[in-house]
Amino acid sequence: MSKKNDIRLLRVNYLRGPNLWTYRPVLETWLDLGELEDWPSNRLPGCNERLTQWLPALVEHHCGVGERGGFLQRLEEGTWAGHVLEHVVIELLNLAGMPTAFGQTRSTSQRGVYRMVFRARDEQVARRALAHGHRLLMAAINDEPFDLAGAVADITEQVDRCYLGPSTAAIVAAATDRQIPHIRLNEGNLVQLGYGARQRRIWTAQTDRTSAIAQGIAGDKDLTKRLVAGCGVPVPEGRVVATPAEAWEAAQDIGLPVAVKPTDGNHGRGVMLDLRTQEEVEAAFPVAEQQGSEVLVERYIPGDEHRLLVVNGEVVAAARGETAWVTGDGRSTVRQLVDAQLNSDPRRGESEDHPLNRLVFEEDDVMLGEVTRQGLTPEAVPEAGRKVLIQRNGNLAIDCTDRVHPEVEHMAALAARIVGLDIAGIDLVAQDIGRPLHEQGGAIVEVNAGPGLLMHLKPAVGKPRPVGRAIVEALFPRDGEDPHAGRVPIVGIAGTRGTTRIARLVAWLAQLRGLRVGLACADGLYLDRRRLAAGDARRWDLAHRLLVNRNVEAAVFENDAGCVLRDGLAYDRCTVGVVTDMDGFEALAEFDVQTPEQMPKVLRTQIDVVLDDGVGVLNAGDERVAALGELCDGEVILYAADARTPALQAHRAKGARGGRVVFLQGGRPVLATGSAETRLAPLSPAVRGDMADDILLAAVAAGWALDIPPDLIIAGIETFDAHNAAP
Numbered sequence: 001m002s003k004k005n006d007i008r009l010l011r012v013n014y015l016r017g018p019n020l021w022t023y024r025p026v027l028e029t030w031l032d033l034g035e036l037e038d039w040p041s042n043r044l045p046g047c048n049e050r051l052t053q054w055l056p057a058l059v060e061h062h063c064g065v066g067e068r069g070g071f072l073q074r075l076e077e078g079t080w081a082g083h084v085l086e087h088v089v090i091e092l093l094n095l096a097g098m099p100t101a102f103g104q105t106r107s108t109s110q111r112g113v114y115r116m117v118f119r120a121r122d123e124q125v126a127r128r129a130l131a132h133g134h135r136l137l138m139a140a141i142n143d144e145p146f147d148l149a150g151a152v153a154d155i156t157e158q159v160d161r162c163y164l165g166p167s168t169a170a171i172v173a174a175a176t177d178r179q180i181p182h183i184r185l186n187e188g189n190l191v192q193l194g195y196g197a198r199q200r201r202i203w204t205a206q207t208d209r210t211s212a213i214a215q216g217i218a219g220d221k222d223l224t225k226r227l228v229a230g231c232g233v234p235v236p237e238g239r240v241v242a243t244p245a246e247a248w249e250a251a252q253d254i255g256l257p258v259a260v261k262p263t264d265g266n267h268g269r270g271v272m273l274d275l276r277t278q279e280e281v282e283a284a285f286p287v288a289e290q291q292g293s294e295v296l297v298e299r300y301i302p303g304d305e306h307r308l309l310v311v312n313g314e315v316v317a318a319a320r321g322e323t324a325w326v327t328g329d330g331r332s333t334v335r336q337l338v339d340a341q342l343n344s345d346p347r348r349g350e351s352e353d354h355p356l357n358r359l360v361f362e363e364d365d366v367m368l369g370e371v372t373r374q375g376l377t378p379e380a381v382p383e384a385g386r387k388v389l390i391q392r393n394g395n396l397a398i399d400c401t402d403r404v405h406p407e408v409e410h411m412a413a414l415a416a417r418i419v420g421l422d423i424a425g426i427d428l429v430a431q432d433i434g435r436p437l438h439e440q441g442g443a444i445v446e447v448n449a450g451p452g453l454l455m456h457l458k459p460a461v462g463k464p465r466p467v468g469r470a471i472v473e474a475l476f477p478r479d480g481e482d483p484h485a486g487r488v489p490i491v492g493i494a495g496t497r498g499t500t501r502i503a504r505l506v507a508w509l510a511q512l513r514g515l516r517v518g519l520a521c522a523d524g525l526y527l528d529r530r531r532l533a534a535g536d537a538r539r540w541d542l543a544h545r546l547l548v549n550r551n552v553e554a555a556v557f558e559n560d561a562g563c564v565l566r567d568g569l570a571y572d573r574c575t576v577g578v579v580t581d582m583d584g585f586e587a588l589a590e591f592d593v594q595t596p597e598q599m600p601k602v603l604r605t606q607i608d609v610v611l612d613d614g615v616g617v618l619n620a621g622d623e624r625v626a627a628l629g630e631l632c633d634g635e636v637i638l639y640a641a642d643a644r645t646p647a648l649q650a651h652r653a654k655g656a657r658g659g660r661v662v663f664l665q666g667g668r669p670v671l672a673t674g675s676a677e678t679r680l681a682p683l684s685p686a687v688r689g690d691m692a693d694d695i696l697l698a699a700v701a702a703g704w705a706l707d708i709p710p711d712l713i714i715a716g717i718e719t720f721d722a723h724n725a726a727p
Contacts (some may be wrong), residue, residue: 003142004039005648007134008032010113014123016540017568018604018609021104025568026081026117027126027129030108031082036141037112042078051084054148063087076315080105082114086448089118089133097126098163108592115592122162128155134209140568146346154309165189167204167399167453170468177469180476180486181572186386191474194486195571196518198476201290205423206450207475214420218449221263228415238298239259240506241292244282251281262285268645272338272369273392274300279371287365301443308404309467310416310424312474315326315409316457317465318433320398324359324391328382334371335378338390347460355397355460357389381399396455399423399462400433404443406435415447424473427449463716467724482614487513489554490571491702494606495580495619496560498695501559501576503698509708509716510554518546520570527551547571560584561602565591569609576705577610577632578617579603581696582624600624610634611697615705616696620647620661637662639697662701671699671710682713690721 011030019026036317041048049462052058052072071087086103093100103118113425119125132151139146155226168189175193183192185201201208202520207214209237217223225235239250240263251258260281261271274286280531281297288295305321316351320472326337339361349357361378370389371378382388408430416424430442439441476485489510493503500522505517511528519526520543525533527549533542538558546555547570557570561584582599593602607616607628616632619625620640638651639662651659658674667688671678680700683688696717703713 003005004036004044004138005034006138007036007085008034009130009134012127012130012591013566014120014543015117015124015566015568017570018565018605019568020605021117022102022119023572023609024102025120026122027130029130031114031116033081033084033112033114036548038080040080040234041075041084042554044656045142046143047452047582048072048075049136050143052676053548054136054140054146055088057094057599058087058091061087061090062622076283076298079573080114081141082116085133085137086116086118089129092133092136092152093118093125095152096125096129096159098122098155098159101366109578110592122342125158125407127157127577131464135149144600147353164191164714165204166457168202170453170457171202171471172206172468174468174472175473175476175563175697178472178485179573180472183544183614185548191320192548195490195547196488196555197516198488199548199552200486200548202475204223204450204472205471207422207471208221209422209475210449211420211422215287215449217340217419217470218421218447219264220508221261221446222294224419224447225298228418228444228447231414231418233411233415233418234372234437236301236443236445238296238312239299240294241285242295247285247295247297248278248281248436251275251278252542254297254299254413255624257655258299260288261296261298262288263294263296264292270366272366274302284369289475290380298445299439301429301445303440303442304433305396305445306428306433307431307451307455308412308426308428309451309453310410310413310421310426311467311470313413313417314470315404315412316401316470318399318401318404319396319455319462320400320433321396322356322391322398322460323363323389324448326382326388326390328384328388330384331381333379334376334380334388334390334716337388338378344391355458356395364391371642375516399459399465401462401465403434405434405436407441411437411444415444416572419447421449422446422474424448432437433453436667450684461541473681487573487575488552489558489576489706490574491554491578491706492559492569492571492574492582492606492609493557493578493698493702494559494561494580494603495578496584498692498698499558499560499580502580502698502702503556503696505695505717505720506578506706507556508720509699509703509713510556510706512712512716513708514707515553516551517648518549518552518555520546527707535601538563540570543570559606561588561593561599564589564602565606567594569605571609573611574606575607575611575614576617576702578698578702579606579625579628580619580694581622600628606632617701617705619694619698620645620651621694623647632719635660635705637701637702639663639694641697643672660704661705662713663699664697670712671700671704678710680710683714684687684718687721691717 013028031456044527061069083105091102100119105116106353118493128498165419190203229235241247241250243620257274257275257276270288275281307319308315322599324563348358366464412426427446428444431440452465456467493499503521507517510524511517520537522536525537546552610616613635614634620638637660640648641664643663648661652661668682669680
């Protein structure tokens with residue numbers, strides 16, 4: 001078979017918000033198969049075999065068949081290269097550690113051109129996977145070599161750069177479980193939970209409630225000890241020293257054995273324990289000095305190190321450290337024993353999937369110091385049967401949450417409260433965490449701000465603890481059972497007929513209700529009546545700014561079909577979704593929208609995202625618009641100028657009480673629920689003469705959906721033009 005020409009990637013577009021395909025971000029690629037349009041997979045000799053050899057897990061792809069092996073069945077029957085590329089990219093993402101299940105490929109009106117999409121949590125990762133998948137598919141088609149391991153490693157590297165850390169990811173996942181939206185604010189771990197004025201921010205396990213003063217106190221171990229000791233919390237006696245000689249002098253005053261540590265270190269770096277001689281104390285000084293600004297000598301507390309996680313004044317998880325030993329065999333060096341007896345444990349590694357760290361002498365001066373104190377070096381060969389201490393208090397990876405004594409919990413919570421931290425990692429040493437500290441001479445040795453959560457999420461021994469959920473519950477308490485914590489009211493308005501004026505009018509009504517309202521429309525970006533940006537703000541990047549703004553208590557977004565097709569909606573869900581019409585297909589040729597019949601599939605997105613206790617507002621005068629009501633998770637309000645409109649009458653008669661509708665009667669808006677009617681005050685002739693019926697009724701219906709009182713709706717419509725003239 002002759003070599004096939006390359007598939008051309010005509011256009012690659014990242015859809016950040018809810019879109020034509022799904023609620024979630026996707027990478028959309030327009031493909032020109034060229035001559036491969038005439039070569040389905042069952043006509044490409046050896047291609048299927050090469051694909052399954054490189055990517056054996058393709059057998060797990062159900063595809064449209066709906067069962068394991070479904071995609072392989074499609075390959076054998078014959079499917080087109082765009083569809084194959086979709087599955088290749090998805091499998092590369094799976095191999096790289098960013099599991100992806102969603103993808104679709106659809107033909108366009110142009111022969112050989114397809115639109116292929118796949119779920120994409122990060123744009124750069126998705127683009128990298130697409131590039132490698134493209135090369136892999138062409139190599140399979142043309143029987144050429146392909147470096148699969150290199151491709152997966154490259155995508156994995158990009159995944160590692162973009163992924164949230166484990167602590168942040170656990171909190172975000174817990175927020176998602178409660179349907180609290182999140183926005184990543186930088187390339188690191190700064191994340192906004194919720195929208196507008198109801199947002200909270202986290203940075204790993206720190207929140208916008210975490211005091212900078214408290215962080216500063218926690219970073220100074222000596223100051224922390226003095227403060228908590230003054231409130232009755234047991235702490236080891238200690239002193240800050242400036243030289244090795246001072247360290248030995250302090251050790252003699254405190255009484256041996258002692259511990260030497262940096263005053264502001266973390267993760268146990270530079271901490272030497274159970275020091276009993278002048279040589280050991282003075283040797284520990286430079287190790288601690290390298291890891292912090294000052295060195296602290298304190299009384300050594302016998303026992304195991306523990307980490308208690310305190311969230312909002314409660315202990316929610318606890319973990320115990322492990323002591324690492326090796327046993328000599330008379331032949332192997334200490335380094336070889338560490339590799340054979342400790343690092344061989346599959347739980348040890350360098351990634352977040354490993355609860356225990358690999359032990360490497362060159363990376364841990366404390367570990368080297370422990371071996372040196374025993375008269376050995378990493379290259380020494382201990383005699384057979386000799387036990388060698390490698391790490392005195394290693395990874396805090398043994399869950400012991402259920403064993404913590406109530407008095408110990410009280411002391412840990414008290415220490416966090418004294419320092420002033422909403423989330424704190426309390427390090428304490430105790431021989432038995434199930435007994436009060438004072439009974440066993442235990443003590444709290446550190447209070448940490450921004451504690452890591454991985455030890456509680458993936459302990460080496462014991463069960464994981466839902467610490468992310470505990471933090472989310474503290475940030476968004478369930479008092480009153482708010483079904484949509486973190487959300488501000490959002491109104492999305494889609495269509496072409498007067499949508500800019502409707503959006504501005506609805507924003508004005510919400511503002512009269514006493515809310516600070518953000519507005520993104522064709523006239524610009526606004527907060528209340530102050531314009532933040534000129535020009536068309538029906539763009540994802542501009543509109544999204546409202547959701548980040550802490551001053552926004554409600555937001556109104558004007559959308560059209562182009563917004564959905566180009567970027568996706570700026571918000572994940574909305575309180576009120578309005579669709580006015582199905583016009584405008586003529587302007588969408590670049591998206592392969594060629595007929596009016598394609599418009600409902602695009603504009604349904606606005607109704608698909610209405611919350612289950614929200615409201616879809618639809619124009620009953622257009623049967624295609626009214627039909628979208630069947631897709632709405634929430635309630636539906638239909639509007640039409642004529643009360644006799646068939647869709648309006650049918651909706652009004654639904655159910656025992658009837659559906660809500662808005663229409664005109666004698667020039668006055670009427671709000672009706674079943675047979676019950678509320679006639680609003682008559683509007684002035686000037687307003688009636690200036691405002692089209694559809695605009696008026698859409699705004700009235702949206703105001704009603706927002707629970708704005710009828711009198712205020714009329715007052716807002718009457719005063720709108722005087723106060724909201726476009727700049």
